[in-house]
Amino acid sequence: MCLVFVCDEEEERVLGSYQAPGSCPFCGGAVVATDVESAWRLCFLPVYFHTKRRFHCASPLCARRLVAYRP
Numbered sequence: 001m002c003l004v005f006v007c008d009e010e011e012e013r014v015l016g017s018y019q020a021p022g023s024c025p026f027c028g029g030a031v032v033a034t035d036v037e038s039a040w041r042l043c044f045l046p047v048y049f050h051t052k053r054r055f056h057c058a059s060p061l062c063a064r065r066l067v068a069y070r071p
Contacts, residue, residue, distance in 0.1 A: 012038045020055060024066065029059030031066060 013036070020033040033055050040048040055066040 012036050024057040024062055026064055027059050027062040029057050029062055031055055032058045
């Protein structure tokens with residue numbers, strides 16, 4: 001007997017972005033927060049939804065992804 005699962009890759013959809021408080025530690029530019037929803041699918045049916053908040057520098061010269069550490 002052979003059991004095969006067809007899984008799609010994780011799909012990501014941007015829900016919104018806005019200016020976050022603080023400044024970039026590398027260049028001093030503004031920080032932008034983006035809310036992203038990801039969905040895992042099994043046989044084209046959504047199984048799991050997860051919302052992430054990503055931070056990145058808004059300066060075109062820097063444009064680094066920033067990581068927020070929680071205590």
